[in-house]
Amino acid sequence: MRKNPERRQALIDAAIEVLAREGARGLTFRAVDAEAAVPPGTASNYFANRDDLFTQVGGRIYERLLPDEATIARGREGVQDETRYTELMHELVDRVSAFNSGYLALLELRLESTRRPELRAVLTKRIREDIDANIGYHAASGLPGDSTAVVLLYLTLNWLIVERLTLPDIFTEQEIHELVDAAVRRSLNA
Amino acid sequence: MRKNPERRQALIDAAIEVLAREGARGLTFRAVDAEAAVPPGTASNYFANRDDLFTQVGGRIYERLLPDEATIARGREGVQDETRYTELMHELVDRVSAFNSGYLALLELRLESTRRPELRAVLTKRIREDIDANIGYHAASGLPGDSTAVVLLYLTLNWLIVERLTLPDIFTEQEIHELVDAAVRRSLNA
DNA sequence: AACGTAGTACTACAGACGGAGTGGTGTCAA
């Protein structure tokens, strides 16, 4: 098991791209090597087996989907009114949709987690933490809406992103924009 | 291309189970033959190639997820008040969650459709029809809530099912029940 | 400055698996 952290991270990021493009079964050592443009056999040195590969990707994927620290800080300061909150949600949906492969990879991991207990444990922990963090931020902002409202908004926006990424012809960009607006409004006026 | 419709249907239903269990890359002629307990080579006679197999499954999966005609008729008659509507939504979520493999298979198909234009076209058509039908039913029921409210409810319940099926430890059954209640209430009181 | 050692990058390969596709045989009914 090799140690070089940059290389490991590069391999995991490559694995995310492979996951999104080829699906869970397509995530193989060879494919990761090729995507990361390293000699064949390298991934095999960094991950004990495919299970380990999935688990490590599951541990990292969420960090890549979340906004960076600066954005979070900026967001936390600025959320005082509904307009700003709505803007932030649009930003969220756009950012996640823009990191196309990241979100698709997460979906692949979710499906794969029905077959891999270790992966399921990692994902459950990460996502639980994210939901709790969102509830916390919202509570701190002082805006109306209890934790149920936050969770419902989380659910709605997630599937909206799924629709946008997997079947983009179901809703137009215009409709998606309006749906985000409506969802946020509903969440705050409950 | 063989014609026997019962056999074809049995093969497609077997394919749904394989999809849910093994993922999209695991959906092969061999696997379908084995799942349907027919001699190897049979699926290969019924589907021109893997693309065709995916497309035909995509055409059928939605029929299996939707309630049968009788239930729809019963539902359409009975939806006069919020209580009954809420009951129906619980039924919906439970029925879809119960046909576990069907829903997981649909998710696999969605992800696969990013790679297969024909499949994407079939799924887009089916799902568009379903959403429109839901909007129509709701409008006919006379209950409050416009089409946006129906779509938002659709989005929310979909991801709730995803959470329940892929990472069952995120929300307890109790929480899921309450979230369905809250989502329906919010949808009708907008 | 020469040498040794550890850690890592890279290569090569064995062994195995599984899939697509094809051709052929038997059977039954019109």
Next chain:
DNA sequence: TTGACACCACTCCGTCTGTAGTACTACGTT
């Protein structure tokens, strides 16, 4: 007799995992 179909056997091919082993590099020791 002819045609549609179920069933079966077999081949070719690509790719995967896991491992063994070599090459390179950096660094510490003498």
